[in-house]
Structures are given as structure tokens and as C-alpha cells.
Amino acid sequence: MNRPTLAVTLGDVAGIGPEITAKALLHHPEVREFARPVVVGDADALRNAVTAVGGDPSAVNPVASPAEAADAAGVIDIVQTGPSLGHVPTGELNAEAGDGAARFVIEAVDLAKRELVDGIVTPPLNKAAMHLGGHPWPGHTELLAHEFGVSDYSLVLSAGDLSFFHLTTHVSLRQAIEDITQERTLEVLRLMSAFARAQGDADEPIGVAGLNPHAGENRLFGDEDADILAPAIELARAEGINAHGPLPADALIPAAVKGKWKLVAVCYHDQGHAPFKAVYGDDGVNITAGLPVVRVSVDHGTAFDIAGRGIAREASLVLALRRAAELAPGWGHVWSATGS
Numbered sequence: 437m438n439r440p441t442l443a444v445t446l447g448d449v450a451g452i453g454p455e456i457t458a459k460a461l462l463h464h465p466e467v468r469e470f471a472r473p474v475v476v477g478d479a480d481a482l483r484n485a486v487t488a489v490g491g492d493p494s495a496v497n498p499v500a501s502p503a504e505a506a507d508a509a510g511v512i513d514i515v516q517t518g519p520s521l522g523h524v525p526t527g528e529l530n531a532e533a534g535d536g537a538a539r540f541v542i543e544a545v546d547l548a549k550r551e552l553v554d555g556i557v558t559p560p561l562n563k564a565a566m567h568l569g570g571h572p573w574p575g576h577t578e579l580l581a582h583e584f585g586v587s588d589y590s591l592v593l594s595a596g597d598l599s600f601f602h603l604t605t606h607v608s609l610r611q612a613i614e615d616i617t618q619e620r621t622l623e624v625l626r627l628m629s630a631f632a633r634a635q636g637d638a639d640e641p642i643g644v645a646g647l648n649p650h651a652g653e654n655r656l657f658g659d660e661d662a663d664i665l666a667p668a669i670e671l672a673r674a675e676g677i678n679a680h681g682p683l684p685a686d687a688l689i690p691a692a693v694k695g696k697w698k699l700v701a702v703c704y705h706d707q708g709h710a711p712f713k714a715v716y717g718d719d720g721v722n723i724t725a726g727l728p729v730v731r732v733s734v735d736h737g738t739a740f741d742i743a744g745r746g747i748a749r750e751a752s753l754v755l756a757l758r759r760a761a762e763l764a765p766g767w768g769h770v771w772s773a774t775g776s
Contacts, residue, residue, distance in 0.1 A: 439472050440554035440764035441502050442757060443544040446477025446514075447559035448566075449521045450533040451738025452748035454485030457559055459750035460757065461512045462491050467754065468509065471761040474502040474553065475514040476544045478536060480522025482514055488746040502552050517543040526744030529562065535569030537561035538579060545583040548729045555730040555764040556580070557756050562738045563606070574606030577724050580731055589726030590624050592631075593708055593735060594759065595716040597698045600708040601628050601725065612704040616647060616660065621668035621701070627725045628699050629677045634769040643688045643697040644669055644681030645707060651682040665703075718751040721759050730767040732760040 447453020505513035652661035702708035
């Protein structure tokens with residue numbers, strides 16, 4: 437089996453990223469059946485985490501390049517990026533940790549650009565810490581898009597066959613309403629269509645959630661659904677995209693959870709994230725559509741309240757590794773289909 441090489445960024449070292457990475461790569465030998473994971477981060481912080489989860493810190497194996505990885509059970513290969521962060525305390529905001537978290541992502545992108553890795557998997561970073569460290573990005577998604585130089589992208593929450601694409605993500609609700617344009621809606625519907633084609637079903641129906649209650653109820657509750665979303669959906673349908681809506685979110689999302697829809701476009705962060713996390717928890721992952729390589733993330737945060745105690749659950753990271761390995765071989769079809 438040709439296993440894809442996956443760059444696993446360590447996340448914020450003050451949070452649970454290092455320990456869930458240690459657990460995923462030491463306690464789950466099945467990961468190496470479908471992927472070649474190589475951590476991008478800090479060896480000392482990872483050694484601390486390995487110790488916290490009851491492992492032997494000598495399992496951490498620094499390498500200069502993914503090509504040098506031992507790729508062996510009981511070993512965690514890591515590309516050291518920047519100075520040691522082993523002294524950073526867990527459980528609190530720290531500028532060094534925030535800088536490191538961004539630096540790990542930037543290095544992983546560089547490895548992908550040089551075709552040394554086939555995909556990127558990201559444990560959580562902390563947005564406030566990243567800002568303290570001098571990196572003013574709203575989150576992973578925007579940082580990755582910047583480093584890859586792309587402008588057409590979408591945050592996707594995925595569990596099983598169901599995927600939620602977001603028109604907007606890490607902005608205020610007021611800003612999200614302003615950012616939802618016909619152009620942005622059509623851009624995301626094209627990404628969704630490309631994603632569907634790569635999955636083998638070019639005609640997969642796409643449900644578009646309305647922005648306002650009852651999708652505006654014939655303009656009783658706002659004009660955006662009629663003036664922005666509906667025309668964009670019509671343009672998409674004219675291009676052969678099987679899009680429907682706008683549909684009331686409180687009807688569309690429960691129907692999707694029950695299996696009626698596999699692809700759903702939501703308008704803003706909490707319209708997608710709140711119901712998705714309530715239903716799927718650790719069974720979901722975060723995918724970025726619109727990048728030249730697959731990127732999959734856990735769907736939870738840094739959990740400073742439990743960091744360093746070795747009790748964080750690694751299930752979402754293991755799932756992210758598996759999903760990235762599944763998507764990586766065919767991701768070129770997604771990339772090429774977007775027209776990027």
C-alpha cells in the first residue's frame with residue numbers, strides 16, 4: 437500500500453496538542469497501516485507530552501526531513517522547527533507557544549510545497565496566543581490559505597458522508613452578514629461541486645442554509661436570502677451544480693443529520709459548528725477545501741483547563757489522520773476542479 441506522508445503540526449504546546457499527538461502516534465499502531473506521520477513542531481515539548489501520557493521520551497526521534505523518518509512503531513518522528521519550547525508552561529496563554537504554533541503550520545506548508553508530504557493534519561492552536569506571538573490570523577484556515585496563496589477556500593466540518601461547508605468562519609456575526617455575497621456563495625458552491633466530483637458523485641445535491649430565520653420567510657425576516665443567496669444558487673444551477681435553497685437552517689440541518697443531505701452550505705460559524713459538534717463530537721473533523729493539498733484538523737480547541745495532565749482524548753486526531761490519508765490520493769482532482 438502506498439501510504440501518504442502526513443505532516444502533523446504540534447499545535448499550541450501550552451494546550452493538549454502535544455499529548456493527543458503522543459497518544460495518537462504511540463497508542464494507535466493502526467495509524468501506520470494507512471499513513472506515514474511526521475510531526476512538525478518542537479521535540480522537547482513533545483517529550484514532555486510523551487512523559488505525561490506514560491510513554492518513554494526517547495520515542496521522540498528528531499529528523500531533518502520527512503524522508504529520514506524511521507516510520508516505526510513506538511517512534512514519533514519530528515522535524516524540529518525553531519527554538520526549543522520545552523520550558524513553556526501548559527494551561528495558559530503564551531506568546532512563544534502562539535508563535536510556535538503558527539511556525540509549525542508555515543513549515544508544514546513549505547514541506548507540502550516541496551512535495552515532501554502529501555497532506556497536513558493539525559492539532560489545535562489557540563488564536564489569542566497566536567496573536568500574542570505576532571501572527572494576526574483568525575485561525576488555521578486563514579493562515580493556511582495565506583501561506584498557499586489561495587483566496588477561494590472554505591472550512592468544512594465532516595463526519596461520515598456529511599460535510600458542512602462554511603460561507604464565513606472566524607469573524608463577528610455582523611461581519612459575517614456583510615461578507616456573504618453572491619460571489620462568495622457561488623465560490624463555495626463551486627468548491628462543493630468539485631469536492632463531490634472527487635468523491636465520485638458530480639450530481640450530489642447541495643443544500644444551502646438560509647441566513648435568516650425561515651430563510652427570510654418571503655422577506656418578512658430580512659432580504660439577504662432573496663437578494664444574495666437565491667441568485668447565487670440560480671447561477672450555480674446554470675453551471676450544472678445541483679444546489680437547492682436557501683432552505684430554513686432549522687429544517688435543513690436536522691434533515692442532513694438524518695441522511696437526506698450529504699453536502700450542506702451554512703452561512704456563519706455557529707450555524708454549522710454548534711449543531712455539528714452537538715451531534716458528532718469526537719466523530720467529526722475539520723477539512724479545508726481549496727488548498728493544493730489536503731488539510732484535516734481535529735474539531736476541538738486547545739483545552740487549557742486539562743492540558744499537561746495526560747487525560748485529553750485523541751480520538752478526533754486519529755480520525756483526522758485517517759480522513760487525510762483517505763483523501764490525499766485523490767485530492768489533486770479537488771484542487772484541479774476548483775480552477776485554482
